[in-house]
Amino acid sequence: GFKDGRGLAAALAFGADGIAMGTRFMMSSESPTPDTTKAEYVKAEVTNIPVSKKLDGLPQRMILNPTLKTLEDSSKAELLFRAVGNSLKYKSQTGMSVSQVIKTAWGMTKNTDMTLGQTLMASNAPMIIQKAMVDGQPSQGVLPSGQVAGVIDELLTCEALITSIVAEAEQSLSRLAQRAI
Numbered sequence: 001g002f003k004d005g006r007g008l009a010a011a012l013a014f015g016a017d018g019i020a021m022g023t024r025f026m027m028s029s030e031s032p033t034p035d036t037t038k039a040e041y042v043k044a045e046v047t048n049i050p051v052s053k054k055l056d057g058l059p060q061r062m063i064l065n066p067t068l069k070t071l072e073d074s075s076k077a078e079l080l081f082r083a084v085g086n087s088l089k090y091k092s093q094t095g096m097s098v099s100q101v102i103k104t105a106w107g108m109t110k111n112t113d114m115t116l117g118q119t120l121m122a123s124n125a126p127m128i129i130q131k132a133m134v135d136g137q138p139s140q141g142v143l144p145s146g147q148v149a150g151v152i153d154e155l156l157t158c159e160a161l162i163t164s165i166v167a168e169a170e171q172s173l174s175r176l177a178q179r180a181i
Helices: 005-013 021-024 035-043 068-071 076-094 100-112 114-134 147-151 158-181
Strands: 060-063
Touching: 005 035, 005 158, 021 035, 021 147, 035 114, 068 114, 076 100, 076 114, 100 114
Parallel strands: none
Antiparallel strands: none
8 A cells, every 4th residue: 555755664664675556656647557447546435445355266455346346246156157257258368168268267176265156257357357457448347456546646647756755755764764863
């Protein structure tokens, strides 16, 4: 959940060598993410970015939208049905046969604690994410996000963002150094 220089300074003060700011840079004016999708991120509220396992069985934070809501409200049978449909779409893109898709998914269930439906969905998760993040159809896909998206309300340029992060970090570290004296 890092978005600014204060967060960077805090992490450095705790001994980190740096921070990851994927959501923050994705929410920059220069990001290749479609504007329609970035608009959904800017509108996001912190309380509307839950952790879900419904996309592929792994816990991940996403902005609640119609697609995620449908996944969250789905029963195991509905998820399995959706997963099979999505796997058929995936099959057409990879050239795999139906039996190859099912065999691969079944094999994954033996090495993980994921259900067959989750493994089938996992194979298609990139395509569901692509709907929002590449195709610019945020309500048709999912919106992976750090919770920090709920407190970012402007799309700065990367130059302005880095300049701001450096200035805030320097100020914060300077204040921290003065307190240590």
